[in-house]
Each structure stands twice: as C-alpha cells, then as structure tokens.
Amino acid sequence: MADPVILSETKGAVAVLTFNRPAALNAIDAATLKAFESAFVAAETDPAVRVIVITGAGEKAFVAGGDIGDLESRQGLPHYIEFGEELHRVFNRVEACDKPTIAAVNGFALGGGTELLLCTDMRLVADTARLGLPEINLGLFPGAGGTQRLIREIAPCRAREMMFTGSQITAQEAVELGLCNRVVPKAELMAEAMKLAERCASKSPLILKLLKRTLRQGAQMPLPQALAHEHAMIGLVLDAADAHEGCRAFLEKRPANFTGR
Incomplete structure (x- = not known):
C-alpha cells in the first residue's frame, strides 16, 4: 500500500499535518488536495485540537507548488470548475479557520506552497528555505489566491516584482518583507514550531x-x-x-x- 500523501499526527493539543510526497517535492495535485482537506477538517473540528501546524516531508520542500504535469494536462474551463474551485475552497478554509495555524516551512515553498503559507496565521521558516511565485516562468500566474493575498501582505511594488519576475527569495528576505515571523535553523524548525503552537494552545x-x-x-x-x-x-x-x-x-x-x- 502506498504511503498516505498527507500525514496527520496529534501531539497534545496540537495537530501536525505533513505533505508527504517528497519525491515530487510535496507538489499539490487533486488527490493530495483532497487528502489535505480531509485531514485539515478533522483537525479543525476536533475539540481536543487547539492549534494546527502544517509542514512538508523530506529535506527539500514544504510545498513546491502545483503538480506541473497535472496542470499541463488541463484546459481552462474544466480547471476553473474542478481543481481551481476546489483549491480556492480549501485554502479559504485554512484562512478562515478559528484555530491558530502555523506553517513550518522546511524547504521550497513555491507557487501553491507560498499561496498556502499566505493562508496561515504564523510562519516559521528554515534557514535553507526559499519562497516565491514562479508561475510566470511557465506562462501562468498565481491562481490559488497569490495575486490577491500577497499584495495585501507586503508592499505592492515588491509583490509585483516577485510575480512579474518569478524570482525566489531567501528565508531572511521573507522575514524582512513581513511574510514570515522568523528564520530558524532547519534542525530546530519543528521544535520551534511546536513550542509556538503549545504557547498558543495554552490560551483560551x-x-x-x-x-x-x-x-x-x-x-x-x-x-x-x-x-x-x-x-x-x-x-x-x-x-x-x-x-x-x-x-x-x-x-x-x-x-x-x-x-x-
């Protein structure tokens, strides 16, 4: 049996959801999105869970965007009605969650990875991580909320530069722009994320x-x-x-x- 594409673990009052497609850099396809939604809803509706942490499996990526092979196979109207609509619904649910959410960004957070990060409340980023919205390099542009959320979070001129050039930024640059809370040594990332989660979980x-x-x-x-x-x-x-x-x-x-x- 194949490994689950989303790992879900509860540690005390904290749920940890892990994108588990390291060979694909934890890219999001339709099946992964559906599994993530199921795991997220379970954590969101569990009265024992007070905080939700989201991270990625493996050494390289948090979520390295959408699955490009999957995207290349799609046409506009079916994509809009099917995957695009589902993607927005799930990301909107993350953003609207009544429980605090924390992104533990362990590696590349590109395209949909940065767009997912933008839906979370707090973001800790490993010192080796890189963020960006590189869709323009593929003849696309961000379509999972990135065009609207990024320009509301950082200076519009910097948001436009990121989207128009498709360039990546370092972890430190992400903090300086206000996209992330702080940079953490990669080996300490999950411990720091759990420490922050537990502080929030101790509140009402x-x-x-x-x-x-x-x-x-x-x-x-x-x-x-x-x-x-x-x-x-x-x-x-x-x-x-x-x-x-x-x-x-x-x-x-x-x-x-x-x-x-």
Whole structure:
C-alpha cells in the first residue's frame, strides 16, 4: 500500500499535518488536495485540537507548488470548475479557520506552497528555505489566491516584482518583507514550531476564536466600522467564563485554567 500523501499526527493539543510526497517535492495535485482537506477538517473540528501546524516531508520542500504535469494536462474551463474551485475552497478554509495555524516551512515553498503559507496565521521558516511565485516562468500566474493575498501582505511594488519576475527569495528576505515571523535553523524548525503552537494552545480556545474573527472580519472594513466591530466583540469576550478565569488567575497569582467556555 502506498504511503498516505498527507500525514496527520496529534501531539497534545496540537495537530501536525505533513505533505508527504517528497519525491515530487510535496507538489499539490487533486488527490493530495483532497487528502489535505480531509485531514485539515478533522483537525479543525476536533475539540481536543487547539492549534494546527502544517509542514512538508523530506529535506527539500514544504510545498513546491502545483503538480506541473497535472496542470499541463488541463484546459481552462474544466480547471476553473474542478481543481481551481476546489483549491480556492480549501485554502479559504485554512484562512478562515478559528484555530491558530502555523506553517513550518522546511524547504521550497513555491507557487501553491507560498499561496498556502499566505493562508496561515504564523510562519516559521528554515534557514535553507526559499519562497516565491514562479508561475510566470511557465506562462501562468498565481491562481490559488497569490495575486490577491500577497499584495495585501507586503508592499505592492515588491509583490509585483516577485510575480512579474518569478524570482525566489531567501528565508531572511521573507522575514524582512513581513511574510514570515522568523528564520530558524532547519534542525530546530519543528521544535520551534511546536513550542509556538503549545504557547498558543495554552490560551483560551474560545478567546482565540473570537480574536481571529475580529482580526479577519475587521480587515475587510474601513477603520471606523472595524473599531466598532472590535468594541462589540470584546463585549462578547466579557461574557465568557475564560475571561473571568484569566482575570482571577492573575489576581490570585496562579496559572489560568482555560476551558474554552
């Protein structure tokens, strides 16, 4: 039996999802996308899971984009209706997930790999990794959210340069551009990702959920409406038992016991 294209493991309150096609540099084809969606939904809906880490198997790649042979075989309308629509739906779900998501970028994150990274909340990148949107070199352009998400995350002129030239950037450049949180020695990447995940998992899952929604929804609003939205959401927070548990724990000088209520 062939190895699964997505490995799923739960460590305490942290789910680790690993793209497992190292011979293909963990490229995404239709079957891999379907398996990833299934694993992601299982982690997202598991009440015991509080944080989701996404990484790649092998020494070379996080996700090195779409499967080029698969793409070359497609025509426009079937691609739009089938794979393209599925790809956007799955990546949108990652972006909208109420649980914190962390990309542990262990190698090449090109094309769809960078586009997936853009859907996550936090990104740790190995010192050997390289990122980029090289689709223009194939006579294509990013089609899994890259054209829209990248230009909203970094200076538009830098986003255009990356997409127009198809050039790759180093891990340090990715941090300097604001695409990633920090560079980590490759041997320490997963340990650092788990450390970050466990810090987030120790917080209230309910408050993290409301915070993520406030950030995501407010980003689509003009500032006055976004501030009013924040005002309303913090009112909801003060109805949560976890908010009062956190305040009591602070006053009593003890660790808080957050239950998600």
